[in-house]
Amino acid sequence: MKTLALVLTTLLFSATTLFAAGGVAYIDLQKALNLSDAGAKAKQEISEQVKKYELVVKEKQDALLSMKQDIEKQAVLLSEDAKAQKAREYQQQVKELERFTKDIQEELQQKDADFTKQIIAEIFEVIDVIGAEGDYDVILEKTESSLLYASRRIDLTQQVIDAYNAKEK
Numbered sequence: 001m002k003t004l005a006l007v008l009t010t011l012l013f014s015a016t017t018l019f020a021a022g023g024v025a026y027i028d029l030q031k032a033l034n035l036s037d038a039g040a041k042a043k044q045e046i047s048e049q050v051k052k053y054e055l056v057v058k059e060k061q062d063a064l065l066s067m068k069q070d071i072e073k074q075a076v077l078l079s080e081d082a083k084a085q086k087a088r089e090y091q092q093q094v095k096e097l098e099r100f101t102k103d104i105q106e107e108l109q110q111k112d113a114d115f116t117k118q119i120i121a122e123i124f125e126v127i128d129v130i131g132a133e134g135d136y137d138v139i140l141e142k143t144e145s146s147l148l149y150a151s152r153r154i155d156l157t158q159q160v161i162d163a164y165n166a167k168e169k
Contacts (some may be wrong), residue, residue, distance in 0.1 A: 025154040028142040032123055032157055033116065037165045042115035046108060053104045056078065060097050067093060126164045130156060 002035045070084045078086065131139050139156065 023154070024138045024140070025134070025136050025156045026140040026142045027127060027155070027160050028157045029120065030143060032161050032164070033119055036123070036161050036168075038119050038122070039115075042112075042119065044084075046112055046115070049108060049111070053108075057097070057101060057104070057156065060100065064090070064093055064097060067122055074147065122167075123160060123164055126167060130159060130163060144157050 034043070067090055071083075071090060074086070075083060127139055130136075134156075142155075142157075
């Protein structure tokens with residue numbers, strides 16, 4: 001019995017010493033990405049690009065609508081061959097608009113992915129510094145680690161955002 005008590009006491013002190021040497025913390029990377037200055041700037045830049053493209057798409061849609069209305073007005077006056085030619089031209093313009101909008105979506109998604117990749121890489125550098133300076137053993141990502149509960153006092157998200165923003169200035 002004394003041996004069991006001695007072993008348990010030794011394990012308890014060993015575990016206490018082990019956990020006192022370092023710590024566990026977590027960060028919400030999505031929050032850090034969205035609330036950092038660089039993340040907000042990237043979102044703003046993409047939003048401005050979206051607005052520009054929306055204007056171009058609207059102009060192209062208006063032109064297509066006008067073209068369709070002209071075809072409908074001229075339908076009585078045109079020969080069957082001329083109607084077919086106008087219909088093909090209209091369909092070609094519709095396909096071009098569809099391709100254009102698809103290309104825009106792909107471009108914007110790629111730009112978003114590039115911004116995200118760059119910012120996350122820079123945030124990881126900040127996390128490495130905070131982890132080393134804070135003597136943490138483990139820093140988990142809140143949403144990807146299946147973290148079901150964690151005290152807010154071990155949440156480093158705001159500290160990482162502040163350090164990252166300071167680094168960028």
